[in-house]
Amino acid sequence: MSRDIKKTSIGGQALFEGILMKGPFVSSIAVRKPDGEIEAKIVERTTIAEKYPIFKLPFLRGMGILWDALRNGTKAIDYSLSYYPEEEKKSSKLADFFYSILSILVTGLFIALFFFVPTWISNLFADKINSIFVLNLIEGFIRVIFFLIYIMSISQIKDIKRVFRYHGAEHKTIACYEHGEELTVENVRKHSKLHPRCGTSFMFNMVLISALVLSLFGWPNPLLRFATRILIIPILVGITYELNRWMGKSDSKLAKILALPGMFVQYIGTVKEPSDDMIEVAIAAMELVIPEDSHADEL
Template sequence: MTKKLSVGGQAVIEGVMMKGPEKMAVAVRQANGEIAVDVKPVSSIRDRYPFFKKPFLRGVVSLVESLVDGMKALSYSAQISGEEEEKLDDKEMALTITVSVLLAVLLFVVVPTGAMRLLQDRGVGPVALNLVEGFLRLGIFLLYIGGISRQQEIQRVFQYHGAEHKTIYTYEHGLPLVVENVRPFSTLHPRCGTNFLMIVMLISIFIFAFLGWPSLPVRIMSRIVLMPVVAGISYEIIRYAGSHIEHPWVRRAILPGLLLQKLTTREPDDSQIEVAIASLKAVLPPDESHEQE
């Protein structure tokens, strides 16, 4: 059997982005019912500078590149689906990413560590303060996911998220990429970005617990500076889990992330599965893509 490519993806507005080693594709269901597919070559700093392929470093690079690719895919899908009239240019994209990162820092760093002032005044020790902060951060994250999952527009994105996972499962099992084969598979996948985020939250609780309790500005900076370390460790865990999923202890370790995917995925309909199939076929080599027809 031909070795399968390592393929990842992301749900976008009325569509799915798939990324393989050489190509990235965004497939979007247009207002007229047709599927538009945009394919671009994959360019990674890891290919130009092999140093960044080293363990832990590759996780940080992958996170940054995934964020940039994801924002570009979202911008394209919003334009094609009719949600926006114009695609964001590079400056607008940079501004959008910057604002998103700043809001994430405010919500998941500044708010939880600042709130610990209430416990600090009661004489709670540094380790306990860091642990409570970490679990508060996790709680805010879960509330955020739960809150947005109630929005109808987001629920459709989560359906495409489920279609992405089902389609990748079908490909990994060596089955032809047709709706009938894709439909029975699970919407939960061990290599999902949701799993990555959950592991980031849990690893950060452990690492930050031993940092002491300096002033608020120092605490905020320490969380930001150490985030690449946390991301690098989390990436290696996800990478290992994806290739050793047959081990019971691995399945138990990723269970929190799989449970969280019950919030971030929904069962897709056949038309959404068709979009995910179109996206995945577009990143496969020509000979393998023809085999899937």
């Protein structure tokens, strides 16, 4: 007789030689130190929804959770890097990558790459194509291509590949827990490295949804069109979060079909097969956030 698979709200983030796990009440970090030992602990977690309860509401909660992930994830990255020599951190491509991402978010280059450039390129076709819907689809297609190139490019960096292997350990461990099995390396190993509620799926689905939502806004002049793309981001985040949450809960054929694009991007880019020692780190992080009440973490 088949066993029902639990849909847990527990999620995680791969770090430098470690994993951040977020449970329903607490978060944890587990890091493989240079001497080979695992350092695992409960970490302080603050959420914007605690301060502003409006971010607990559907569609708004997605923006709050994304903000919390960026803020708390950055702190966790700093912590995982703190175990390694200063000269190694400075030379590490991984450290450079994460701090570059933060810089990009601050300066707006990330937004320019995924919103301004596709808008500008698609505008070159405006004189040749009369359909506003088609022009928006072209812009969305260009944005998808940019995203895939970005993901596949960073996945070739040696240090990033290792982080993506920890990402796989996180997914496998969560899947093992959802199947109600004991968290051992052997049990975790046999589960899929892909998960429908992954952050990669969230980002890629947001890119896809943007092509459909933005088609409703016509084709104004380039400056107004770029402004529209920026202002629409919170709405896209809210819609995509609710979609990903539903896909993570549902066993319907429709949910599985809609999850395929995000799972494909995980497969080709951001999630790799972990080693046994990486799985041990994921298990250590997971065990600290599992609630005593088995229903407390259900979606």
